Amino acid sequence: MAILEILTYPEPRLRAQAEPVDRFDRPELQQRVDDLLQTMAALPACVGVAAPQVGYPYRLLVIQCQNSRKPPLEHPGLLVVGNPEILSWSGTEVGREGCLSLPDYTGNVLRAQTIQVAFQDRDGQPRQLTLQGFAARVMQHEIDHLNGTLFTDRIVSRKTDLFPRKQRQ
Amino acid sequence: MRDPVFFDLTELRSFVHPHAMNQRALLTVAGRDRPGIVARTTQVLFETGCNIADSSMTQLGGAFTVMLVLHLPPALSCAALAARLQPLVDAMRLTVHVHPLEGDMAANSSANRAQKATLSLLGADQPGIVFRTTQLLAEMGCNITDLYTRVLGSAERPVYSMVIEVESSDSSELPPELHPRLAQLEKQLNVEINLRIADSSLM
Ligand SMILES: [Zn+2]
Numbered sequence: 001m002a003i004l005e006i007l008t009y010p011e012p013r014l015r016a017q018a019e020p021v022d023r024f025d026r027p028e029l030q031q032r033v034d035d036l037l038q039t040m041a042a043l044p045a046c047v048g049v050a051a052p053q054v055g056y057p058y059r060l061l062v063i064q065c066q067n068s069r070k071p072p073l074e075h076p077g078l079l080v081v082g083n084p085e086i087l088s089w090s091g092t093e094v095g096r097e098g099c100l101s102l103p104d105y106t107g108n109v110l111r112a113q114t115i116q117v118a119f120q121d122r123d124g125q126p127r128q129l130t131l132q133g134f135a136a137r138v139m140q141h142e143i144d145h146l147n148g149t150l151f152t153d154r155i156v157s158r159k160t161d162l163f164p165r166k167q168r169q
Numbered sequence: 170m171r172d173p174v175f176f177d178l179t180e181l182r183s184f185v186h187p188h189a190m191n192q193r194a195l196l197t198v199a200g201r202d203r204p205g206i207v208a209r210t211t212q213v214l215f216e217t218g219c220n221i222a223d224s225s226m227t228q229l230g231g232a233f234t235v236m237l238v239l240h241l242p243p244a245l246s247c248a249a250l251a252a253r254l255q256p257l258v259d260a261m262r263l264t265v266h267v268h269p270l271e272g273d274m275a276a277n278s279s280a281n282r283a284q285k286a287t288l289s290l291l292g293a294d295q296p297g298i299v300f301r302t303t304q305l306l307a308e309m310g311c312n313i314t315d316l317y318t319r320v321l322g323s324a325e326r327p328v329y330s331m332v333i334e335v336e337s338s339d340s341s342e343l344p345p346e347l348h349p350r351l352a353q354l355e356k357q358l359n360v361e362i363n364l365r366i367a368d369s370s371l372m
Binding site: 141 | 332
């Protein structure tokens with residue numbers, strides 16, 4: 001187990017498309033999952049880390065909403081997520097995000113309020129989850145890292161905050 | 170490309186010692202909104218070797234307003250910068266002011282640990298909305314880092330919309346009385362006020 005260094009912008013690897021995880025039974029992959037979990041636990045208020053953020057170019061991420069300074073009442077607990085696919089989106093919500101890879105910067109980002117996501121757990125078993133609110137936001141942020149996207153690519157105009165708008169569909 | 174006229178010896182020194190570029194100035198520009206205000210202003214800044222630190226540029230009504238914190242190169246005074254902007258002022262009928270700023274930006278060090286929130290207000294337009302809301306925030310010891318308002322709706326039924334970025338004045342949390350006090354104000358003004366505490370999670 002090791003606490004890994006988080007790559008920060010403008011590191012080019014943060015902009016790369018990550019490769020699918022082909023086998024989950026390789027010891028190297030299991031070691032990487034443990035490293036990601038330990039790295040997430042070691043960083044204050046860290047609710048998720050995607051493998052590309054530590055220079056591991058695979059479609060793998062970990063999430064723990066409980067690590068938030070004010071955890072949401074409902075969240076899915078500790079998740080190890082391989083090869084995630086978002087199956088459906090509904091509703092939209094603007095919320096502030098901060099990224100380990102862009103230190104000292106936060107911005108308002110529009111995300112789907114509810115998502116249905118299919119993925120493989122750390123044993124490679126297929127799973128499906130419906131996530132809402134903060135957990136859905138974290139999942140969308142981390143999946144973006146697998147596609148080389150940073151939240152700054154999705155910042156919404158602060159003037160949109162001025163317009164009354166339904167938060168849910 | 171920089172204009173070679175401005176490569177005099179005093180300015181060249183700033184390339185040898187980049188930290189010599191430390192005189193700061195606040196530049197404000199305002200005028201009737203039209204294409205090119207930002208481009209032509211920043212062209213002058215680029216040509217004179219000014220660095221843009223923080224900036225806010227926005228359209229307000231029919232006017233365009235620019236506020237910039239600049240780092241001036243050692244050879245350039247505020248007056249000299251104002252003189253360089255003069256042709257632009259004349260051509261685009263702008264109001265320009267260059268104001269020297271004291272001190273450095275190190276005062277921001279505690280701001281990163283301050284708790285942040287976004288206050289949004291929506292309701293029928295009436296006198297005193299901004300005053301009474303900001304007075305309450307001042308009483309609670311909250312800092313305002315950003316405030317913007319807009320009148321929405323029809324001329325007969327104007328709706329006032331305001332968004333304020335708020336933070337605690339030190340590294341502590343925002344005062345717990347803030348929520349109930351805002352709820353009181355909401356009733357008094359008959360508006361909707363929503364306070365969203367920023368999540369400081371990292372992902
Ligand atoms: Zn991130």
